[in-house]
C-alpha cells in the first residue's frame with residue numbers, strides 16, 4: 001500500500017497551544033495520530049488553515065510529518081464557527097498544492113465536518129478516497145446547547161452529505177456510532193469504531209506526594225481534579241455544587257480546576273471563570289477551590305497524579321481524552337454517563353459513572369471514593385491496566401492503519417516520471433489521430449476504393465514492411481484473406497511477403513536483404529495487382545526495390561508512411577503519410593488505417609455484389625459476396641476460376 005496520506009484539520013493544528021476555546025482534543029488527536037502513523041511507516045501531511053501571518057507554508061514537524069498551512073480566509077485566528085465560508089478556498093488551495101507536488105496520497109483523513117467538506121470537494125475532482133472523524137456532530141451539539149450554537153445552519157446537511165460521500169467513517173465510541181446511524185442515517189457498513197488515545201510517555205503514574213510537592217499542593221488533603229476547557233458544557237458548575245454537597249456532609253476536600261484561556265484566571269476577560277467563581281462564593285466553597293488556569297501539557301501528569309479522584313461531568317462529550325489521561329496516571333475517574341466517557345470509564349472498575357448535571361449523584365460517588373483508600377487502589381490498578389490495553393495512540397494508529405488499508409487507492413506501479421511518459425504518449429497519440437483524421441480522410445477513401453477495385457477486377461494485393469510494419473502486413477492479410485466484419489464471405493487474395501520465413505532467411509543469408517520483397521513481387525505480381533508497402537521512414541531499401549519491381553510489372557503501388565514520406569512517397573501512386581515523426585505513433589496510425597481500409601473494402605464489395613447481382617450471376621466474387629449476405633453456413637468459392645484468373 002502507498003503509505004502517503006493527508007490529514008485535514010481545518011482549525012486544529014498539532015502546532016497550536018492547548019487550552020484555548022477552540023483548541024483541545026482535536027489538536028492532540030491529529031498530532032498524536034500523525035506521530036504514531038509515522039512510526040508505522042506512513043508519510044503524513046497535515047493540512048490546516050494558516051491562522052497567523054508568521055506561519056511558514058510548511059513545517060517539518062517530525063521526520064515524516066509535515067504541517068502544511070493552507071491559505072483560506074484571513075491569516076489570523078478566527079472562531080471555528082466562522083470558518084465554513086472559507087472551505088471552498090481551502091479545497092481549491094489544496095487541490096493546486098497537490099497537483100504541483102509529485103507526492104500522491106493514498107487517501108485523505110478529514111477531521112471535523114468542515115474538513116470533511118473539503119475532502120468531499122477534493123474527491124469530486126481528483127477521486128481520492130477519504131475517511132472522516134467528526135469529533136463532534138452538529139445534531140448532538142444542537143440537542144445539548146441549542147442556544148449557544150453559532151455554527152452555520154447548513155452544518156447538519158453538510159455532515160449528512162459528507163457521510164454519504166465518505167469511503168469510511170470513524171466512530172470514536174459506541175454512542176458516536178449510534179448517533180451517526182440514528183441521527184444521520186449513516187451507512188453502518190462504512191463505520192469503524194476507533195477510539196481516541198493517550199501517550200504513555202506523556203501520561204504515567206507519578207508518586208502522589210512528589211506531585212503535590214512540585215505543584216505546591218497540600219500533602220494530604222483530599223483532592224478532586226477538574227481539567228479541561230472552561231466552557232459551560234463541561235459541567236464544572238456541577239462539580240462545584242457537589243463540593244458544596246460534600247461540605248454539607250462534613251467531608252473536607254479541595255477542588256483544583258485546571259484549564260481556561262489564560263495562564264492566570266482572569267475575572268474580567270473570562271466570563272465562565274467569573275460565573276463559576278460567583279457560584280462558588282454563593283455556595284460558600286470558594287475557599288476550597290483553586291483555579292489554576294491553563295497549564296503546559298508537560299505539567300498535566302503532575303496534576304492528574306496529585307489528585308485522589310478526577311471528575312469529568314460534561315453535558316455531552318464526543319469522546320473525552322482527559323479521563324484517559326487521568327486513568328493513565330492511576331487516578332480513578334468519576335465521569336458523566338455520556339458519549340465516550342461511558343465507554344472509556346468502566347463503571348465500578350476504573351471509576352464511576354453518574355448522570356450529567358446531577359451534583360448529588362456526583363457527591364455520593366466522590367464520598368465513596370474519597371473515603372476508601374482500598375477502593376482507590378482497586379480503581380487505580382484497573383484504570384492503568386484498561387487504558388494501556390485499549391487506548392494508547394499506538395493502538396489507535398494500528399486500528400486506523402487497518403481502516404486505511406481497506407480503503408486506500410491501490411498503489412500505483414511505477415514512478416511519477418513513468419506516469420508522465422504514459423500521459424504524454426496518450427496525448428501524442430490522440431493528437432496524431434486528430435491530425436490524421438483531418439489530413440488523411442480523402443486519401444483513405446481513395447485507397448479503399450483502389451483496393452476494392454483491385455479485388456473486383458480479379459487482382460490481388462501483395463503487402464510488405466519491416467519489423468513492426470512486417471507484423472502489420474500479416475495483420476492486413478489476416479483480416480482480408482481471413483475474416484474481418486462480414487462473416488462467411490469469400491477470402492480476398494492478399495499475400496503478405498512476410499509469410500515465408502524459410503524463403504526470407506535463405507534469400508537474405510545467401511544473396512542479400514534488399515531484394516527479399518522484390519523477388520516475391522516478381523514471382524507473384526501481375527498487371528492489375530497492387531503492392532502495398534508499410535514503412536515509417538519511407539527509405540528502407542527493400543521496400544524501394546519492391547516498388548520499382550512492381551512498377552515494371554504494371555502493378556499499382558500504395559504506401560503507408562510517416563515523417564515526410566521519404567523516397568517511397570515519390571514512387572507511390574497513393575500515399576498515406578501519417579503526420580508524425582514518432583515511429584510508434586506512425587505505426588499505431590498504420591494499424592488504424594489498415595482497419596479502416598478493411599472496413600471500406602468489405603462494404604464496397606458488398607455494394608458491388610448487390611448492384612451486379614442481377615446481371616453478373618456468374619462472377620465468382622459476386623456469388624461469394626451474395627452467399628455471405630445470405631449468411632449461408634457453407635461458402636462455395638470458385639477457387640479454380642480464381643486461380644486461372646491470377647495465373648492468366
Ligand SMILES: O=C(CO)[C@@H](O)[C@H](O)[C@H](O)[C@H](O)COP(=O)(O)O
Nearest residue numbers: 466467468469535536537538540583
Ligand atoms: O516496430 C518497430 C518500431 O516501433 C520496429 O520493429 C521497426 O518496424 C523496425 O525498426 C523497422 O526496421 C523500421 O523500418 P521502416 O519502418 O523505416 O521501413
Ligand SMILES: [Zn+2]
Nearest residue numbers: 468583584587
Ligand atoms: Zn513497433
